[in-house]
Amino acid sequence: MIAAGALSGLVVALFAAFAAGIGVGPVSKKAAYALGVAGSAVGVLLSLLVLVGGGSLTVKLWQVTPTTSAQLVVSPLSSYFLLISSLVWIGTCLYSVRYDDDYPSTLSSLLLLTVVSMALILLSGDGITFLVGWETMTIASFFMILEGKGNRDGVRNAAFLFLAFGVGSSVFIMLAFAGLFSSAGSFDFLGPAAPAAVGPIASWIFVTALVGFGLKMGIAPFHMSEWLPIAHSSAPSNASALLSATLTLMGVYGLITVVSHLGQYELWWGWLALVVGGVSALLGALFASVSEHTKGLPAYSTIENNGLIVVAIGAYLLASYYHLTLLADFAMIAALYHAFSHSVSKASLFLINGWVSKVKRSFDLNSSNEADERGSSPVRLAGALTVFSLAAVPPLAGFVSEWMILEVLFQSFRFGDLTSQIVGTLVGAVTALAAGIIVVAMTKVYGYGVLWSFSGRAREEESGKGAGARDLIGGSLLYFLALVVGVGVAAPAIFFLASDAASQLLQANVFGTFVTGLLGVPAGFVILSGSPFGGFSPTFTAVFMVGLLSVPFAITRLGGPWRTRRTKGWFAGAEPAGPAELYNSFGYSTPIRIMLRFLFRTKESVVRVGAVRRAVILSPEEYVVELEVLDVFKRFYDALSRWTLGLSAYVSRKAMPGKLGVYIIYIMLALVFVLLYVMATVG
Amino acid sequence: MIPKYVERKQVEEVGGSVQLSSVFQASGRSYALLSDTANNRTILSDLPPKLGEEFGVLLRGGETRPGSPVDLDLGGRVEGYGVFTFPYGPVTYGVPEAGGFKFVTYGERVVKVIPQINFKKRGVETKVLGWDPEDALLLVERSAGNFSASYSACFLNAVEDSLGLEVPSQAKWTRAVAIELERIYNHLYAFGRLAEAASQNVATAQANILREDVLRLNARHFGHRYLFGANRLGGVRADISKAERKDLSDSVRAVVKEFRGLVEFFLSSRIFLDRLQNTARLPREEALALGAVGPAARGSGVQWDDRLTYPIEPYGDIYVNMETDPGEDTMARTMVRIQEIYSSEVILRELLDRMPGDGTATQAAGTGRLNADDFSFCRIESPSGDLIQVVQLDGQGRVRSLHVRPASLVNWLPFARSMETCVFTDFQFAFESFGLSYADSDR
Known part of the structure; x- marks a missing residue:
């Protein structure tokens, strides 16, 4: 156990560093970010201390009412998410x-x-503090998005769209918290010691929480408005990374926390979560694969990944319902692990694509702009491994997590009833399909983003400042590279942390159950997905792969009787006349647009204007925001917003006619109501 | 000298049912050959003042400089988000010869195709100038190897006209036998390529076996698998005996019988038919306006077949059925080819049955040499369609000018138009159904 004093000190240091950073921001950007790094480092230290050392900390800030206090709680679960975020x-x-x-x-x-x-x-231990944090996050993010570059109207729309969905999510979270409050009798229901909710109210809490946090995670059907891709892609890239990697992580954290405070699970919760997650994953992957926006594409991929996390949570709920402890434990660890792997990979991808957009001067993957400079090797290397991880290439983090989730769903046959088995199996198939389709998106982002350079000419560096910029950007990308590789290769270590985090939820530390040795691989390096079921050792796969790859690498580097011949790519026997004769990124995914036209509402037409033919695919307004907005649900949201505006206009005309007499009547009525209320309560 | 089925008149405007077939120069004057598809007449006219899109192709395709590719562009820039040009060829899978395409596309969907020809340009027309017709024949019949019987017959007919040579009927009938055999094996080849494009491997192999059978018949009766050297000035090389004629007739009947079985399987394969139906549609008006010929035109319902509309001997004396199909798609063109295999068998049997016995070579020297400023021409229905050659000889009987208008050349634009709105994978079906050959169009 770590001394509570030390932990409290770290919590204070964390908030102090960030607060100082906010203060100096307008004066010195560098100092602000330095303080940000410092605060985050404190966060890493704090969370590691709690996760490895065990124990938790509760700091009461302010006793609001006898039953409710504003308090900070450092529990293993929140520490795990704090570690990822930091x-x-x-x-x-x-x-x-x-x-x-x-x-x-x-x-x-x-x-x-x-x-x-x-x-x-x-770190909040009560619902009120949580909501304060939640709203602050939404509003601060709103202003960050407003700073985005590109089409001004598009950015403003994106920011307000984000705000609207943020408020919508808050409403549902408040409803969920109301349910928790009515069951616990206090707002201090987020700490590990809070009592669990049971009965019909639990279903209410689960559904409202799924909707509320699901809105923030962008999962189906709320992703259908595409608020998340639009908002995340319109923001500055560093903000996008923050939004997509950690803001949606808050949704995951909220959902898991609420689930941990529900006493008894219903069967249909699992079905609901599985279906919602599976559909989100598939649609996220499909939309990512046809996106041409350097940042819209990763944002859609975020939806896919959050869908996978919800799938894992759904499997956890079903397995728990049937008391399949082993499977439930593994599903929960899979959700936690996937949250980790996705956050680091996605932040890395956003930052890389931010750099790509900057040197290409376009958010359009399809643009044939000559890049100002070729990707320096850190960018290309980090880009490759990040993309590999998101496309689930072993032994990287994305592969391990997707393997875990699929292993859980492969064990659907263990569920106790036929419907659950069928739902689990179908969602497994959908998940696998999503994992396959996302490869299209990821290869596209790498080929047309990171590697893009038509002529291959590197421009001369303009100034020393530019070189410094690349160094630091390259350095941060190398840092993410290390994270992406580390989370995958050192998966057992992440397992150790996740087991600690889930220990309260699962009522046991399950590390020993799932991480062992097998077939000559030493203990602590093989992850088992059940008993008896699959097993995988990312560490030793990595060792094996590096060993195999190093042989040809060494041979080509050391030289020998082999000569390396370099030739131009075969181009059907002719030289490409220019970028307009290269297969572009749009063409790369057009087959999907055409094959799934019922889903994407693809329309194709060729309009002849004099001698010019205009080939139009999809509706023209999409490319104003440089992002495809094409789906049926958007019409629903548009209609909803029209109705709401109409209704409010009607109400304001009728109830607020601008006549003094009417307002005086309102004031009188309010006074009478207050008097009656006071008389009733006091009397 | 103008044959009786050619009308000499001045045409002012091309359009409607009148197709521009060829444009050539003789003794400094420009002429146009036109096909009046409504009245089944060939019209020889001075160059009409108003010409359509296909005119440019006839001229550009005639460029003789070898090694410089020519883009056959239907005109019109393509704009739009994501539109790019996808070069396909000159050396690539799917096109069995050196020739290219530029697909204008936003991926998968073809917005426009620009065929690139002239990669195989050998300049036959300029090379033979000043040669004796016998020598020139060797080059002309090899300029498109799988159409050699048509090429040599067309060239020789024009030359013999110029020289006023009386060619015995047996020789002319034998030339027709070679032409029909050539049609059968080429159509079998096209059928096999279509089956290959649909991954119908058994059907492909079957079609290739039948094609090989016909090639061997060629070798047995004409001395060459691809009929090189079968025709010569004033006659033919092969004197097919009565027994051999019976044998040839029976063999062709056996091949076509087997092919009928194959077609039955083909017509019951939904997968295969799906790839052909509604693929690469060429409406009748476009076929006429862009100058499509051969099975490509007849598959769009255009009534033109040189065997009926330009009936050189022996086609005037025997029964020939015009095989057309109103379907306007790849399926229709394929059905036209299949029917033509059947009708060629009938024609062959009649040719072999009723073949006159008046010898295989001309006995007399030419009767009347033409004026050197005169020219003569011939049209032959080659497997891919109407082939036109215009020959002018000088005072010594040597080639003064040669103009070849191959079928493939005029079929490029109809092909390009039909590919619009298709997807990439329709390419091979469209290509093979038009029977396009780079060797033919580039010559």
């Missing part, structure tokens, strides 16, 4: 120091404000 924040702050050059210096304050509100969410 690791992402460190890299994002490092990257921002140079990336931010084109943006106002207040962006650093807004960024740190978002960060500190996330820390507040993770």
